[in-house]
Amino acid sequence: MPKIRLDRIDRRILSLLQEDGRQPNNELAERVGLSPSPCLRRVKALEEAGVIAGYVALVDAGSVDLPVNIFVSVSLDRQVEDRLDAFEAAVMERPEVLECYLMTGDADYLLRVVVPDLASYERFLKDHLTRIPGVANIRSSFALKQVRYRTALPLGHLPE
Incomplete structure (x- = not known):
């Protein structure tokens, strides 16, 4: 179970980052309906809580x-x-x-x-x-x- 309560926006952020972990914050923010600063705060909170464990490149x-x-x-x-x-x-x-x-x-x-x-x-x-x-x-x-x-x-x- 996640260490923090995830709302609809958090789940959307996670889904989008799982598709493309390199997308710029301003693009991510637009896609989830937030301005860049609150979006970045949410991403940082997800990282600090361990919900986002890291970022990788998937190699063929x-x-x-x-x-x-x-x-x-x-x-x-x-x-x-x-x-x-x-x-x-x-x-x-x-x-x-x-x-x-x-x-x-x-x-x-x-x-x-x-x-x-x-x-x-x-x-x-x-x-x-x-x-x-x-x-x-x-x-x-x-x-x-x-x-x-x-x-x-x-x-x-x-x-x-």
Whole structure:
């Protein structure tokens, strides 16, 4: 839940910034129906409250020779705090791992790994993932086609 109460204008600001985080404040202000100063104050308040966590450039993976997406399910031998902490620390060190989730169900973790080719993934598996203490099982699923990719969160559920 957000740390501050978000009104209709805040939600509109967030939606517009998720579409284009580089738009000038005066353009953003016009689109949400505010003058530039109050709009900027709202954006700063959203940043300070942690609602806006940061700004990034989205890079096309194919353009930088990283076309292979693999979803990796990892099970540990024991689900105890030290094993979980060790796994998470090791994964945080690997640039190939773009996302990592602690899961319920059959696997303990789900990773999204991006690499240039299968040989790179094999090296990642052999040299890194299989060497993490406590890893008992690894299942890899290769993405054939990206059907949808979004970074903007749906905000329609927030109260008026």
